[in-house]
Amino acid sequence: MLAAPPLPGTPAFMRAFAAAGRRLREAPPPRGDEVTALMALGIAAPALWSGPRLLRAALLATAVEEADGAADGKAPARLTAAFRTSDSEERAAILQSLMLLPDPARFAALAADACRSSVQPVFEAIAGDNRFPAAHLSEPVFNQMVLKAVFTGMPLARVAGLAERTTPALRRMAADFRSERRVAGRIVPADLDLLLDAVSADHSATYPANGISTP
Template identity: 50%
Template sequence: MTTMQDASLLLFGILSRRIPSAARSWLERVERVTGTGAGLGGTPDARKSESSTWFDLDRFLATFTAAVRVLGRGQLGLHPDERDALEAAGVAAVVDGRALDELGRVTMLVHVSRRLPAPELESLFRVCYEQGDGRERQALLRALPLLTEAQSFVPLAVEACRTNELPIFEAIACENPYPAAYFPDLNFNQMVLKAMFMGVALARIIGLDRRRSGELARMAEDFASERRAAGRSIPADIGLLSLDHERERATRIPE
């Protein structure tokens, strides 16, 4: 079984192979502000339960913000072997198709999550989210499934689903295994309905098949009825939420 630490090592390896030579000093700063001075791939210098007097919030935020200036927004372009390794670790969706600055920020967040005690980590994420720009918020939401004690961040993730900014909503709802793994039924169902409202393809919601339920199907029917009454179009993929769709798929004979 691949651990969260294994996944973090994969992310760091991909980042190291792509970071511009001029950005090496930024990578050294990352090591310092995340408390992994022996190298991001190394073992943490202290247990999460121990004192975090080493942590400097202002320096972390400055390094986090600088990622886009230092790394740029170029797409990663994963190699086949990298994609295979990430898929085996169950985190390919977090990285595939993303930009280099997002990978840098995700890597920072994953590694600092291995060092900070839970209350301080939650406080850090709240500050990063509330003070961050759109790209910083997207990276934070993408990092959630890779964190230690990931379930602690459900309130923040649910709050993010209330946004009307499509890129931020997509960062939590699309190609992200976190909602299906941790959201209560009500919050997951509300996210799915909002995805339809915002024109997001339901196929992009990871884990929808296993989280489909009678209540979600009922909510989808109510949504469709309201749209019809208002003379508005109904999403073409709304049938994916029907339990009949699931039964049909389960009984289909393979060709």
């Protein structure tokens, strides 16, 4: 009988999660049917994933399923503990894997906290090439994430589902931001015009991962 996977946040899990990136760097990235399957499961840009990230996602999903099987109702808390004790690359892997987890909506608080991260690769892991925010974040959190993406220079074309989640409230916030920049004599990011002109920000996998597709 195969041993049960370690629960998220436990020392055994953290060791295995770290090892997936540090010892398996030669693992191949997802290809062909794997890319198609990941897209069907809600991963926006699986072609940008590395092999170690794919292995970490599989380990994470299996561990969360095991935590659910324990029936202690602590899977979100366990994953949050794992996130807080991880390095930036591991945090990015967790955030990019959220759509693969059972009942992903329950991890919205973790995603919202990641939107406030001052570490750009961690922020981009949740905001860019990730369908979780559009699917599960509340309107205020999603809107703040979009404006932060503009402010930090992440292309809005990387925000999956932006066209569907663009609301009058988000456009008002963008208009206020643009006005503040103009009054201050600062450059207005072109993406603000994209938002305010209601141009469809169609998600594309052509943008580089800017460091977050590493394991």
